[in-house]
Amino acid sequence: MKRFYKTVAVSEADDGAFLVTLDDRNLSSPAKRPLRLPTRGVAEAIAEEWDAQGEKIDPSSMAMMSFAATVTDRVTPQRDHVVGEIAGFGGSDLLCFLADGPDELVGRQVTQWTPWRERAEKRLAMRLVVTSGVMPVRQSEEALAAFRASVEAVDDWSLAPLHTATSITGSLILALAFLDGDLGAAEAFGLSQVDEAFQVEKWGQDREAELRRRGLLAEMKAAERFKTLVSGER
Known part of the structure; x- marks a missing residue:
């Protein structure tokens, strides 16, 4: 997949969850669920992984994103x-x-x-x-x-x-x-x-x-x- 965004940022929602944004759009999980993170630290780590991507996105280089997606798409629903x-x-x-x-x-x-x-x-x-x-x-x-x-x-x-x-x-x-x-x-x-x-x-x-x-x-x-x-x- 080619890189489709220019900027990456972290923001805090009203309920205290942390969000990662790609060009001001909230990042979602692979299953299209909202990625609402429990701490700023994990949000910043995920943001760093996305920001470090080159022209092509390599999911295998984003371990923190992988764990967060696992929680969002597998652990919580099941x-x-x-x-x-x-x-x-x-x-x-x-x-x-x-x-x-x-x-x-x-x-x-x-x-x-x-x-x-x-x-x-x-x-x-x-x-x-x-x-x-x-x-x-x-x-x-x-x-x-x-x-x-x-x-x-x-x-x-x-x-x-x-x-x-x-x-x-x-x-x-x-x-x-x-x-x-x-x-x-x-x-x-x-x-x-x-x-x-x-x-x-x-x-x-x-x-x-x-x-x-x-x-x-x-x-x-x-x-x-x-x-x-x-x-x-x-």
């Missing part, structure tokens, strides 16, 4: 569905599945994952079942309900980065700690990659896998920035 998707990870959380060997890998998982699993148990007042290998495990109804309640308590604008973090790490435990600010994007991603890092140490780096990891980490960092901006921080 909130219960999105909450269910995220909460569902609690039933098969990565941190509840230890490897069945070798001992060195298991030791790393125990050392690095146990504190975060225990943090979740304490904060959500529940107990988690931990297994080894690929054996299926069923968490208690109390644990599943606690996970869902924790996700339901998250506002729409924060559900988008929470969904990204949960999907990338495979762990609602890590994603909730990330959302709370107890884990940074790089640290949360690193904890989800304990097995992969171990394999790299033993067998060497695979270029394709490494490129994929870099891409996922970049997505995590974008989610972290969006999370910070919608919270009103800089």
Whole structure:
């Protein structure tokens, strides 16, 4: 798509929402819904992305716009569905599945994952079942309900980065700690990659896998920035 505007600006609506304008026309989502943003910070970040476009618009270069569009077009209209998707990870959380060997890998998982699993148990007042290998495990109804309640308590604008973090790490435990600010994007991603890092140490780096990891980490960092901006921080 060719660039169809010259100027980009941010304004504040009477109800306190922030708007991005392209040539004095309010920016909408891809589904043509009004883009009403919760903080000036996120509005300015989106405005900067649009202003930085050249003769052709590259949607892949606008991560903050992508998150805002996701909230507007998917999260808010389908909130219960999105909450269910995220909460569902609690039933098969990565941190509840230890490897069945070798001992060195298991030791790393125990050392690095146990504190975060225990943090979740304490904060959500529940107990988690931990297994080894690929054996299926069923968490208690109390644990599943606690996970869902924790996700339901998250506002729409924060559900988008929470969904990204949960999907990338495979762990609602890590994603909730990330959302709370107890884990940074790089640290949360690193904890989800304990097995992969171990394999790299033993067998060497695979270029394709490494490129994929870099891409996922970049997505995590974008989610972290969006999370910070919608919270009103800089």
